[in-house]
Amino acid sequence: MINDLPLPVTNDPVDHGFWASALQSQLVVQRCSGCRLLRFPPRPMCPKCQSSDSGWQVMSGRGKVWSFATPASPLLPAFEALTPYVTAVVSLDEHEDLRVVGPLLLAPGGDIQGVRADQLSIGQAVSIEFKRLADDVALPCWVLEPSGRQGE
Numbered sequence: 001m002i003n004d005l006p007l008p009v010t011n012d013p014v015d016h017g018f019w020a021s022a023l024q025s026q027l028v029v030q031r032c033s034g035c036r037l038l039r040f041p042p043r044p045m046c047p048k049c050q051s052s053d054s055g056w057q058v059m060s061g062r063g064k065v066w067s068f069a070t071p072a073s074p075l076l077p078a079f080e081a082l083t084p085y086v087t088a089v090v091s092l093d094e095h096e097d098l099r100v101v102g103p104l105l106l107a108p109g110g111d112i113q114g115v116r117a118d119q120l121s122i123g124q125a126v127s128i129e130f131k132r133l134a135d136d137v138a139l140p141c142w143v144l145e146p147s148g149r150q151g152e
């Protein structure tokens, strides 16, 4: 089902820590060593204090659906076979301005194709799950919390 998808580059020095943690099923975001600002996605420099020193902070992996979309006609042909699927933008519980994008799943271990937009609403609670796509790639996905599911 997920063969031939374009995979991210995981050895870039800016975001290697994110992908390495994903392989351990841990969500991390950057923390500026200068001003302590948390930021995501990974960037080489802090947008607040311009420090280029940063570390990684482990997040709970819990959040709320901030937005979602069902691409009717994906831009990349490799994703055509997966349609319909839902991609969510999730605000992390630690800070609502930290948002992580990923496919939305109805249950742990669920299928990327198993969700319909009419089962979702903004603000639903989700938790992260990592799907292994390659030796060096674990894709962050979002799983609806049982209390937040609708229309099953």
Ligand SMILES: [Zn+2]
Pocket (backbone or CB within 6 Å): 032, 033, 034, 035, 036, 037, 046, 047, 048, 049, 050, 051
């Ligand atoms: Zn900073």
